[in-house]
Amino acid sequence: MNETTARVIVVEDEPQIRRFVCDALRREGCASIEAATARQGLDEVARGAPDLVILDLGLPDMNGIEFIRDMRSWSPVPILILSARSAERDKISALDTGADDYLCKPFGVGELLARVRALLRRHWQAGEASPHHQFGDVEVDLSRRIVSRGGVEIHLTQIEYRLLAVLLANNGKVLTHRHLIREVWGPGHSEQSHYLRIYVGRLRQKLEMDPTQPQYLLTETGVGYRFQT
Amino acid sequence: MKSELPYRWCKAPYPMAAALCLLATLGTLPLRDLLDLANIVMIFLLAVFIAAVWLGRGPSVMAAFLAVALFDFFFVPPHLSFAVSDGQYLVTFAVMLAVGLITSHLAALLSERTLEAQSREQETRVLYELARDLGGAVTVDQVAEIVQRFLGLIEMDVTLLVANPSRERGSFQEHGSRHLSELERTFARSAYESRTIVETDSLAGMGAAIVFLPVVAPTHVRGVLALAPRSDDVDNLRARRPMLEAVASLVAITLERLHYADAAQSSEVQVVAERLRTSILSSLSHDLRTPLTSLVGLADAMVQRQPPLPEEATETAGIIRDQARAMHHILSNLLEMARLQAGSITLNKEWQPFEEIVGSSTRLLAVLLAGRQLDIDVPRDLPLLNFDAVLLERVVCNLLENAARYSPQGAPIQVVARTREQWLEVAVGNDGPGFPADRIEQVFDLFARGEREPAVAGTGLGLAICKAIVEAHGGTIVAENRPGGACVRFKLPLGSPPAMEEEAPT
Numbered sequence: 001m002n003e004t005t006a007r008v009i010v011v012e013d014e015p016q017i018r019r020f021v022c023d024a025l026r027r028e029g030c031a032s033i034e035a036a037t038a039r040q041g042l043d044e045v046a047r048g049a050p051d052l053v054i055l056d057l058g059l060p061d062m063n064g065i066e067f068i069r070d071m072r073s074w075s076p077v078p079i080l081i082l083s084a085r086s087a088e089r090d091k092i093s094a095l096d097t098g099a100d101d102y103l104c105k106p107f108g109v110g111e112l113l114a115r116v117r118a119l120l121r122r123h124w125q126a127g128e129a130s131p132h133h134q135f136g137d138v139e140v141d142l143s144r145r146i147v148s149r150g151g152v153e154i155h156l157t158q159i160e161y162r163l164l165a166v167l168l169a170n171n172g173k174v175l176t177h178r179h180l181i182r183e184v185w186g187p188g189h190s191e192q193s194h195y196l197r198i199y200v201g202r203l204r205q206k207l208e209m210d211p212t213q214p215q216y217l218l219t220e221t222g223v224g225y226r227f228q229t
Numbered sequence: 230m231k232s233e234l235p236y237r238w239c240k241a242p243y244p245m246a247a248a249l250c251l252l253a254t255l256g257t258l259p260l261r262d263l264l265d266l267a268n269i270v271m272i273f274l275l276a277v278f279i280a281a282v283w284l285g286r287g288p289s290v291m292a293a294f295l296a297v298a299l300f301d302f303f304f305v306p307p308h309l310s311f312a313v314s315d316g317q318y319l320v321t322f323a324v325m326l327a328v329g330l331i332t333s334h335l336a337a338l339l340s341e342r343t344l345e346a347q348s349r350e351q352e353t354r355v356l357y358e359l360a361r362d363l364g365g366a367v368t369v370d371q372v373a374e375i376v377q378r379f380l381g382l383i384e385m386d387v388t389l390l391v392a393n394p395s396r397e398r399g400s401f402q403e404h405g406s407r408h409l410s411e412l413e414r415t416f417a418r419s420a421y422e423s424r425t426i427v428e429t430d431s432l433a434g435m436g437a438a439i440v441f442l443p444v445v446a447p448t449h450v451r452g453v454l455a456l457a458p459r460s461d462d463v464d465n466l467r468a469r470r471p472m473l474e475a476v477a478s479l480v481a482i483t484l485e486r487l488h489y490a491d492a493a494q495s496s497e498v499q500v501v502a503e504r505l506r507t508s509i510l511s512s513l514s515h516d517l518r519t520p521l522t523s524l525v526g527l528a529d530a531m532v533q534r535q536p537p538l539p540e541e542a543t544e545t546a547g548i549i550r551d552q553a554r555a556m557h558h559i560l561s562n563l564l565e566m567a568r569l570q571a572g573s574i575t576l577n578k579e580w581q582p583f584e585e586i587v588g589s590s591t592r593l594l595a596v597l598l599a600g601r602q603l604d605i606d607v608p609r610d611l612p613l614l615n616f617d618a619v620l621l622e623r624v625v626c627n628l629l630e631n632a633a634r635y636s637p638q639g640a641p642i643q644v645v646a647r648t649r650e651q652w653l654e655v656a657v658g659n660d661g662p663g664f665p666a667d668r669i670e671q672v673f674d675l676f677a678r679g680e681r682e683p684a685v686a687g688t689g690l691g692l693a694i695c696k697a698i699v700e701a702h703g704g705t706i707v708a709e710n711r712p713g714g715a716c717v718r719f720k721l722p723l724g725s726p727p728a729m730e731e732e733a734p735t
Contacts, residue, residue: 014519017522020526021526024526088619157732193581210605211609213588219586219588
């Protein structure tokens, strides 16, 4: 990692998993701090300002959701969750409580580091968002509200544009259905989740090469969507 | 009611009434010259009154007439003759008769009312005792026994038929000492279905049940009470009908209570079993997934090592990682199947486009499908479908995985979706050897394998899970061979998607 050395706290009760996660982080150039319990993890977060927290949702001493709620009340540091694939509900509530991303067990070093890099980049770039985005042959200029593909301007409806803007602003981050509906349609529309699906489909048809196999507007099945370049 | 009056002890009320009048005559005769005629009338009225109170209506009416006749014969001059010397005595007779009749009527009415109240009170007390006994009953057999004991007092045999809700309609379970004939069962069924009392008087006295009372509880008809009187006194039976109906409703409430107690108990057992199963599954899943996560991660760390390990070690580490992943995949399938089979899965259905599932599945299987030509033919205008995305993604993943595993490297894989009538039909096909023709029906069975000799790794769980998930969504799934390959088709009901308001054009 460039700039300063990133400090990553790994809260995981399983020593073997903790070991390979920390090894991978160290090789990536991060300073990793190990915590075996949630209590210890919260203490570490409070003690030294970390850049990222990696949290196992299945800790013995505290519900992962409580950990996130507790930490979020005083720290904006990104949180990456480790959880089982089948536990969609847990993931959604963790994300809605304030976690930033999740990784399904089992995972390889490559997947782990990709997520860590994306989260650290977002963390460091917070507040200096660029109005210009480019992915594939699509260019988006948020300052002039212009979206073009292959140099040809594309017309987006207001909702399509708002949805795209929210996704772009959270590049690399999973956004739950509920979160996206609240951001785009406002609170009180949570019953209309099919609107979101339809609008994401329309964005894909306008912006993706192959809408059935999207490269950028990705589906996180059962959880939400993620924009990823 | 007659037989229940307390003057039953008096076997001959009419002669008694006559005797009372004679007694009054004989007692008063010596005093004929001392007493005023008006007072003698009083003594006769007293006799009529006593007859009314003790002997009932008929005898007292007779006593009233007899009293007038005796009074006339013995006391009104000329004596010992019915002739009347003074016309005003006719008024005396009329008043005496009228007072006698009215008195007898009132007195008799009063005593009848009293008796009625007494017998009703007795009936109520008996019913109360029945209710109290039924309140303590904990099995249907006990209910039948208590009712039999109670109705045995009035010379009736009872069979309690309890409807079997789980079996076909009109199937009963009998409780009681008597076994019903087929004819009796037919009557019972008709009482059960019509919810009305069925009586068959013509069979009275033959030992057969002749009254069939439906046992109607607040929520259901719970069964039928079949009553067989030991005598052929049909009138008696009819007079007791209100009480019998009360018995039937007490039995109904008791059966209802037993039913809900049973249901509550069995659901409690079910909840406990369910909780146990869930906790076993989740701890199993956690305990097995944790070491596999370590294995995958540690092996992958060796593969990614910089500077790299010797080539052989890197290769070995890669194999360990892939095998651990494959094992995790099997584990997930097993756990999913266990959950599906337990029937404890609640579908998290939402209206969403089917194509999203295709996209996310191919992304999940990117490594396996690399180098494959994917022909995806999903129309853009497919309507939204109501399904559980995570489960259906598993179906598509399993089918894609099978298509890739059972076809030569590099052979194309097809995914086609179409709407047909009220269904979305999806076909996943490959260019491979196809399913063995003789076992194509069994490929969805648990642990069935397409080939007898497992040339390809797998557990035979994949298609069984697909079937369970598709069927949970109200769909069907079939496997078939077509020229040059195999194909699995499933279809899901389209339903009617929620409406959507289009935004105003900008």
